[in-house]
Amino acid sequence: MDDEILEEIHYLTGRGLQGYKQLQRAVEEGFASGASWPAQINLNNAVMTGNITTLRFLVDEVGVKTLNSDCKGYTPLQMAVVWGQVDILVYLLTRGAEPNLWMKSSVVDQARRRQTRLEASLSKAEEYPDSCNLDPQQILDLFEKGKVMLEVLEGVEAQGSYNAWAVRNRSHPLVRRFSWDLGDPEPRFRLTVLRALTLANRASLLPEREVLESCEPGEALTKALGRLGLGNRAHELQDALQAFTVPQLQQKNLTREDFDNLLRPVALLSDGEHRRLWRFVMELQEDQKPKAKTRATNGYVAKAALLALPRTKRKAAAEATIEGVPRAAFADGLQLIFHEALPDTAFVLVVSFCYGLRLSR
Incomplete structure (x- = not known):
């Protein structure tokens, strides 16, 4: 009985949004009746048709146990490579799909072979246009997507796991999309x-914020510089910055280049003092910006x-x-x-x- 139900369910997984609602109802009824078949729904049809909505439902909500199951010789990840479903391939990797990178069934080798075949097909299509079902531009589009897919898989192979690769490539568009919650533990x-x-x-x-918070309205810049530990240079720095009060310095909205140019004539200012004063200027300017926008x-x-x-x-x-x-x-x-x-x-x-x-x- 379950086999008959699963056959119909597998058909729905490849029907896109048209079959999605029917799939949801069928799974809910299955869970309500205590059936075990929802966990055995195969993902290959959804992968083949690029139906990521159905995949998210089955993997994240239903919790199917077929993420690495072989169906007619292909796992979902292998099927993603065959059909060039780059987004789905990365999504499956984030959910624990096993790439078998060091075995004969390695998906990275499969992706390399696919690229080789596409490159050969492209050359043939350009030389003999009537010999291929696809025009050169369509083959080129598939080849370009394959390059992205191979970049991900070779990165995973080099780093040893998807998570290790993603941590090193947080700015990659696919990592930002599917692994936005991959936090770096180092800052914490x-x-x-x-x-x-x-x-x-x-x-x-650092004292810069505390100094800023303790400033009185219209406070003399020399007084604030004194609390920064720059009292012995306060008047010289005040003249160089061309500001006599803290608000005047704040209103100048100095860039780092402007700041460095103004202080260049000041002799014997150590690197530490230079950085401390610049941090204070940055705090001043940050303090006048609108808060809580991000x-x-x-x-x-x-x-x-x-x-x-x-x-x-x-x-x-x-x-x-x-x-x-x-x-x-x-x-x-x-x-x-x-x-x-x-x-x-x-x-x-x-x-x-x-x-x-x-x-x-």
Whole structure:
């Protein structure tokens, strides 16, 4: 009985969106009746027809166990190579399809053979146009898609796994599409170590933001430079930057090139002092930009961190003021996630949210 049902289901998987609704209803009825056949639905027809919507439904929602099953001599991944379904090939790799890269059935060898045949067909079509069912442009399109497919497979072969290749190629369009949640653990690890050192009083945050937050309205630039540790050069730097107050420096909107040119006449300014002053200028200019337009802005991080605090501490943080101005107006994401009042669990949650976290399926 299950074989008869599966035969009909396999037909629906290759019918695109026309068969998708029928497939959904059939699978729901199968689950409702306690049948085991939904897990045995083969993916090859959906792969062959490029029906990625059906594939996502079957793999991600139904949880079929046929991702690496052989059907009439082909696994779904091999079928993707045969039909040149580049997007589907990458999607299957992200879900655990086995490429068998070091065996006789290796899909990368299969992809290489396909490219060789297409190249031969292209030459033949150009020389004898009537001898092929496809015109040279169609064959060339298939060949170009095959190049992308082979690039991915050879990269996977070189790195040893799809995940290892994807981590090294995060900017690749197919990685961005199908592995957007592949987070790099390195920034989270570094931030965790830095937080531990900061809370243990073995490290401190850079002072530029703290100096900026403590500036009074219209404060003299020399006074701010003094708190930056540049007091002995404050008047010389003030003259070089052609600004006498912090707001005046902020309004100049200096580029790095402008900044370097203005400071070039200043003698004996160390590399560290040069970087410290430039970071302060960048903080100034960032402070006047609209906040929370993207997920990566400090304002957004600050809000996420603030919401992660216990309610009583959250209220105290929101109501705190600096010289009568609400502390929230000066909120900086780094200060909040490095604050000792933020629980470790909340810190992990916020950092994972900000830097991306690949969840196991």
